[in-house]
């Protein structure tokens with residue numbers, strides 16, 4: 001279950017081959033903007049959240065939210081996010097970590113106070129409760145009357161970055177198995193490394209790696225970091241950084257540096273792929 005330093009298709013090739021429209025769009029945005037950076041915008045009010053999306057939007061492929069942190073969440077939050085996503089051409093990933101029984105998550109995802117399906121291109125979930133949660137969200141996303149059909153996708157939380165994480169072993173393996181069973185809704189994982197063989201066109205899983213920081217090894221609450229370069233070398237496609245960027249003295253300069261590091265590592269990886277396929 002590992003795939004390090006092996007040949008891999010480029011974002012462009014993956015956008016052409018991937019059957020899911022959200023994954024296609026993700027790869028297209030990455031290729032066009034030359035970025036595999038995701039900002040984890042862990043702000044607690046709408047003004048700061050939207051200011052971050054506007055300022056860092058040009059350098060990112062995806063804007064990740066924790067919308068339940070936003071004390072003044074309202075229509076303005078949703079409208080602002082959607083407007084900025086279109087203006088700067090990025091996708092929105094709500095890091096909601098849905099984890100309940102199927103019937104509950106369906107109501108949390110579509111409708112509900114946070115209206116996730118309305119504005120989040122991507123939402124993640126844990127399979128701690130078993131297969132039913134994926135089945136339930138797949139049903140919602142693929143229902144004939146779902147208003148955002150083809151525009152929404154899921155990521156399975158297959159590993160966690162924190163010390164002592166229990167998202168390991170059989171749990172992670174089960175995520176890999178389940179992901180391929182729901183190709184109309186699941187497009188990949190949140191994990192620290194590739195979990196499936198390098199993409200060849202079918203069963204292509206997108207890996208988002210969090211716990212990314214270029215100047216710290218962790219925090220005092222169990223978070224553990226790796227660099228953008230190490231995540232991409234370990235088979236990840238998109239690197240998620242929070243405090244390393246938004247808490248820097250100059251967040252724009254930091255975003256540019258993280259973007260350059262992640263992109264350079266990706267270019268190196270695809271070059272290695274070119275060499276081995278030419279050999």
Ligand code: 6AU
Pocket residue numbers: 040042066095124157159160161162190210211212213223240241242243244
């Ligand atoms: O870069 P940081 O440490 O400031 O923020 C990391 C972000 C936070 C976490 O809630 C999230 O990434 N995260 C996740 C996600 C994305 O699902 C999983 C995990 O294992 N570790 C982690 O930090 O918003």
